[in-house]
Amino acid sequence: MAKTISAPRGTRDLLPEETAAWSHVEAVARDLSRRYALERIEIPLFERVELFARGLGESSDAVEKEMFRVAGAKGSEEEAAPWALRPEPTAGIARAFIEHGMHVRPGPLRLTMIGPMFRYDRPQAGRYRQFVQWDVEVIGDAGPAVDAELIELGHRFYAEAGLRDVVARINSIGDSTCRPAYRDALIAYFSEHAGRLGPDSARRLHVNPLRVLDDKTLPDDLAAGAPRGIDHLCDACREHFDGLRGLLDALGVRYEVDHRLVRGLDYYTRTAFEYYVAGREGQQQALGGGGRYDGLIELLGGRPTPGIGFGLGLDRTILALEEAGWTPPAGQALVAVLGAGDDHGRRLAIAAELRATGIAVRPDGSTRKLGKQIESAAKAGAAWALIVGEDGALALRDLERGEQRDSVTLGEVRAAISG
């Protein structure tokens, strides 16, 4: 046998028995997209590295160590890999928004997509190099109402998918007015305790001091004593955050304020949020997250436009569903068409006629003995076997009950199956 090839590290195949959960979760996302009046958008799987570097921030982990680079063909100008597979969709959507002059459309724009993202990270359960997100972005609305609407939407998604006890953690990290002062306050505080910071935090302290808060090796007393973002908000940000909390309370969304939540991407302003299953074990716990990015579009060369969005990890949602014991609903009744003779033309014609009326049909193309054909149909999950006799007569067998009706017409078959 020739040498075999396995899937690339951090990727996986979804086999037929695993895809029911995916169909379910995707269907929930699509139906919510319709009910929340979101329009579908699609963007490339790869973009220029510069887009991510400018958009997400040079010091973000996604850019600093997880860029999944794409090289051009050998000898081409692009061989040096100026592209990377998208680690998240927001930068690409912002790029498309600017490139196509979408600011002239009646706003705010409400956009959605489902697709794979790529991060060159070391794989672990729930963490893959290729993973799928359901993404929602609302561009052109600065108010807290849309923040609340999206946080409620994410919460509803988990509930309708079948996950109980999902809680949203929210925080406000300020904007260009108040964040500089907060940064300075953090730098001043942590500089006093520089000796107690780990190497990553020491390096980040002056590049991106907010992310020091995210460091889980930070001693608890040091974290507790750190200046809190919400104490340094300017009046406008304060009002925005208070407004959001009031709206979430009114909607009855379950949330907690988490002062250490800062998010790993630099483009976020004001509202940041993540979803967790309350009390769930394991490390890859964040099911999804998002936030406001009021400066991103301007940063990428567009006119100043506010935006907010989230990305929900479908792989992790499904993992959590499986842990919670989710089982797929029964599929529609499947009919196997089989027979004693070798008149496959007749079997295919019958199958086509039933399919035209919406029935799922699995014809048996073999000349195996009838018992084997029935056994095979039952194992494939067929509820019914339509047996074409050598004399041409049809018999309908209920494979679950083991009952059989002889000399049936196709009309009677349709009635029996749909009834």
Place this chain on the structure above:
RNA sequence: GUGGCCUUAGCUCAAUCGGCAGAGCAUCGGAUUGUGGCUCCGAAGGUUACGGGUUCAAGCCCCGUAGGCCACCCCA
């Protein structure tokens, strides 16, 4: 990117001290002269992840590589 544990048939796992690579499930076939599920019988399925080393002899000991998992890092 760091550290640790693991890898034997499609799946779940055995294999005593280093001494002939096995079982259950699943698959295919037969018993059953064309009507499934139960039962019995049989077949097929392996370079023991890959590459080297030690040894008369390696699934087992040593080194390397790959992959998976766990804890970090971080996030989805």
